[in-house]
Amino acid sequence: MLSRLFEKVRTSIAIYRLNEMPSIQYGRRAIDTYWTGNREIIKDFSEHMVKRQAEKMMEEVIRVANAPDPRMANRENLTNWILECAQFQVLVIDPPPAEDPTGLRGQPGITGELKARLFELAQKDKTLREFMHSFDTPKDWDDVWDPVLMRYRMAFSWTHIFHMLRFAFDDVNHAEGKDWFKPYFATMCAWQEHQYRCSLGMPPSLDGSKTDADLRSIAISSFVNCVMEGARYPDLEWKERMQMVERDDEDMPNL
Numbered sequence: 001m002l003s004r005l006f007e008k009v010r011t012s013i014a015i016y017r018l019n020e021m022p023s024i025q026y027g028r029r030a031i032d033t034y035w036t037g038n039r040e041i042i043k044d045f046s047e048h049m050v051k052r053q054a055e056k057m058m059e060e061v062i063r064v065a066n067a068p069d070p071r072m073a074n075r076e077n078l079t080n081w082i083l084e085c086a087q088f089q090v091l092v093i094d095p096p097p098a099e100d101p102t103g104l105r106g107q108p109g110i111t112g113e114l115k116a117r118l119f120e121l122a123q124k125d126k127t128l129r130e131f132m133h134s135f136d137t138p139k140d141w142d143d144v145w146d147p148v149l150m151r152y153r154m155a156f157s158w159t160h161i162f163h164m165l166r167f168a169f170d171d172v173n174h175a176e177g178k179d180w181f182k183p184y185f186a187t188m189c190a191w192q193e194h195q196y197r198c199s200l201g202m203p204p205s206l207d208g209s210k211t212d213a214d215l216r217s218i219a220i221s222s223f224v225n226c227v228m229e230g231a232r233y234p235d236l237e238w239k240e241r242m243q244m245v246e247r248d249d250e251d252m253p254n255l
Contacts, residue, residue: 025168071169074165078159082188104186118145121144219242
């Protein structure tokens with residue numbers, strides 16, 4: 001009986017210490033802000049789904065908090081979810097003159113032109129075709145839009161939970177307008193739109209010829225490397241690398 005009592009006390013202490021960790025507190029607030037308390041995001045999900053996803057989110061927050069290097073563990077999660085969210089983000093942006101609450105449309109490589117091509121894209125792009133394989137074979141645009149929108153909302157929430165968790169590890173630039181999350185996300189969206197446009201045979205939205213756009217797409221995707229290599233300010237590291245690539249291109253002789 002005494003051993004059970006000690007075990008209960010140890011468990012209570014462990015839970016208390018866990019709850020007092022800043023990363024856990026940030027995680028709780030983030031889950032409430034971007035998932036359980038966000039009616040616009042969860043309005044079409046079942047109560048069971050919302051609860052189960054919230055549990056998974058908290059489990060992952062705890063895993064990150066207890067990792068040997070929480071900052072990099074969080075970056076890994078953030079990157080994985082940014083890459084997934086970008087796949088769907090560029091598909092849900094409306095073209096002009098509709099409003100774009102994301103502020104992404106008009107940034108390099110992001111046009112809002114893909115939403116209208118969703119049904120065609122689901123047949124031609126391998127990644128989207130594989131995603132849609134979990135659902136009934138789409139017969140029209142709406143059959144693609146509904147799963148895409150639902151997955152986008154979920155990926156958006158997961159992405160922003162790990163975005164917010166960065167503050168617990170001081171993995172942000174506190175100078176106004178200088179943080180690296182938004183440019184990172186926008187860059188991955190531009191890269192993803194380029195892949196989709198290639199699948200559709202659309203003209204590139206990145207500057208230059210088709211070949212130039214392909215090369216630029218590869219270059220901008222290197223932002224991931226800057227994040228995962230642990231650069232203090234990944235956006236600065238990425239810009240410096242891009243400048244080096246541009247200088248190298250200028251120095252190359254014309255053949």
